[in-house]
Amino acid sequence: MFCMIMQADATLPNFIIMLMDDMGYGDLGVFGEPNKETPNLDRMAREGALLTDFYTANPLCSPSRAALLSGRLPIRNGFYTDNAHARNAYTPQDIVGGIQDDEILIPELLQKAGYNSKIVGKWHLGHQPQFLPLKHGFDEWFGAPNCHFGPYNNNKTTPNIPVYRNDKMVGRYYEGAYNIDRATGESNLTLFYEALEFISKPRPKDQPFFLYWAPDSTHAPVYSSKKFLGSSRRGIYGDAVRDLDAGVGAILNQLTALGIANNTLVFFTSDNGAAIVSKTHGGSNGPFLCGKETTFEGGLHEPGIAWWPGTIPAGTISHQSATVMDYMATLADFAGLPLPSDRQLDSMSLRQALTNGSEVKRPVYYYRGNELMAVRYGLYKAHLWTWTNGMDEFNHGINFCPGEEVEGVTTHNQTDHSSQPIIFHLGRDPGEKYPLGVRSAEYKAVWADIQVIVDAHKKGLKPAKPQLNYCDNAVMNWAPPGCKELNACLPVPKSTLKKCVWPH
């Protein structure tokens, strides 16, 4: 009885998830970026916990974000394709699918405890009206449903991406107030003001908030606000990182100024590895192999930071194998909420890891589309399949592993190793260069362990219906909700439903 009263009276903690776009592990000073241009993130890590073994759920935006918010692998929540084997897929403007109503997202879960939730930035879980954030638990939104690609051809064959305020569009990228000009630094990077405003606004007494801060300025075409343009030794990409780092600092400082830092858990990470395919315009995956689009460490091993003064001891270093899908169980744990019991979750609370330094041995799964490409267990990683991209693309200059070549590992054909995986020890060999000898006792013992895990995983798996199979020009952002009030509706072309093409 006493406990129940305590619980009811206790102020629930606020939550912030800062999710960067295509930022790599090696882009933060604290994780080894040699120019050391992220003082705020480095401080955040110093004052909180560094998660050294932190992963995203997929090497591409949409599936990664769907997994983060649902606490489930893309194969379970439908954010994959089976148009072809082991293909990366996302939500371009002509995608038909999106997040399904029966998925329970973090803000929906937190609603039960009265949380006020906002997403600032990129959504990427489908842009048809039924898929948008306010239909899936968020109370507020400022941002866009897709990447900031563009500008397009005067909205003739492709509309510019709409910018939403809550459930209505308020304009489009590259137009009017939401212009992005990479050369002058004119940009909509008001995203951190939106965050500041949300965390600062008056709320009913003790109503906690959940902020999902998802700026995408480090995604190609990379841009930076005027203040930071030209300020980095790394060029435009570094300018964008510095810009975001300043935003992180402003948000943390605001929490402190408001006196709520001690009651706010802040996570920082990225949705997938750096797009080193973009060469000097992309980020860095530090010592890890390859990058975005691949299931090598460079594709999924992310910078992980957690910050909560007074609850997470300053200077914590956690080697807990963890993923973005763990946010759901962690937030539920701290909010005293039960997790959904009617479905398979891929989520474990990190509460003990963050507050007590405990560590649980558990697998990490690396998927590419409909294929389980690799599994990490302890410090070992077994590649069941390898693929960078096809020789056709590669010969046209698309290289997911520029300057890197590991024989039999960075393969240009989809290579099945499932009967005899390529196994790396990520402690001795974080760069995945030196496979264990298949005849070694170490290999045999590890593979015996991992084989059990793979078999159990596959046996228990019920793949959802794939949401990223069909494309149709008619579903593009021609006439998003709110376009009438703006006089900005575009004519919708005839429907031409077809299977999407996913080249890699």
Add this chain to the structure above:
Amino acid sequence: MFCMIMQADATLPNFIIMLMDDMGYGDLGVFGEPNKETPNLDRMAREGALLTDFYTANPLCSPSRAALLSGRLPIRNGFYTDNAHARNAYTPQDIVGGIQDDEILIPELLQKAGYNSKIVGKWHLGHQPQFLPLKHGFDEWFGAPNCHFGPYNNNKTTPNIPVYRNDKMVGRYYEGAYNIDRATGESNLTLFYEALEFISKPRPKDQPFFLYWAPDSTHAPVYSSKKFLGSSRRGIYGDAVRDLDAGVGAILNQLTALGIANNTLVFFTSDNGAAIVSKTHGGSNGPFLCGKETTFEGGLHEPGIAWWPGTIPAGTISHQSATVMDYMATLADFAGLPLPSDRQLDSMSLRQALTNGSEVKRPVYYYRGNELMAVRYGLYKAHLWTWTNGMDEFNHGINFCPGEEVEGVTTHNQTDHSSQPIIFHLGRDPGEKYPLGVRSAEYKAVWADIQVIVDAHKKGLKPAKPQLNYCDNAVMNWAPPGCKELNACLPVPKSTLKKCVWPH
């Protein structure tokens, strides 16, 4: 007059140079090692200055160490070979040469201000009696003249390396008290106790000290003391790093306990990049290309830390282009000593960079043997020559760039680019993967600048007589000073003077 009195009365600062062996930039948590196993070094950086653009003078032990102590490039102090073009050379047991009497080493300079100097660890500036530390300014020595290679064949064709206390041998590695057993952790890693003892010992009032701490346990065959054996996620190499990190912590703590931290400048770095040729038994160069033996960033870009509570502001990050050769001018500056004016030094005081955050634009030269391979100026680096190693060696599994391949850059023949260098922007491209287009305005402007620097450097260069040309079995450590007292003199074979073979 007042100034002079002040100077005479002021207590001169103590100096410590911690020089690691084959440790890479990427081996420290603070520089991005993903297992974050160097809490003491990370703290040292946090409390002092991180030098992000810090270099050694050569990608190999002996030339690097000779340069550090003399403040001069190996080409000027004789620590190179011209037996063949652009070859790495060092001081194996049969080397005839060594450091020349007319070189002025740091301890010789500091003698003029009354410093008490000790070297703990590896010397590597020649092992014939005339070349040893006590002949070149050091008051004390505990350590060995060569690497801890061995054990050899019962001293039949090769003697085990002697261990010296001051000017006399006291035993040999792999024998008796100085055994090294990699499997059990038995080892002579009393090196940090030697350091502690030296900094703690009573001295005449106000006599300052200079400690040159040069453990070589991270050089192959890598070893760790029992306490740390098996403790690292990285295996034996990580165990050795943790062992040394603990030593660093013990030394800094001792300075604090003695109340002399505020009067002691401590530098930390490594003699060359990680030997990634050793694969999982070598270290990491983080995001940099290739490693030891090469003039890519992985060969010479080192972890740089400086620590001096009260003088170097905590949390300083300096982008000053600097090298191990700058230690000499920096120490002289803080000790109020003039530098030798009768010779060309490659040394600049880092006092302003460390205390005021100032930054001076200046070139960094990358030599391999007798050839200037590359020059860095500002953020640009121009490769005048490229070479990893020859195809013969490479085909036998000797690979200085495992898993890395940059077309036209990681070449297996010595390639002359001096009329049209390969130029990288190290800010945007620290991994040296994306050469500037030779027709770009950027390329032309940069090369015009660097060409002037190269021409001036070559014009002003007076190469010393090369010391690393001749080898002779007779000069091996058969009968080092002190062997008689120990009854440990070995018969000296007949002299067979020949040119040393330097394969890469």
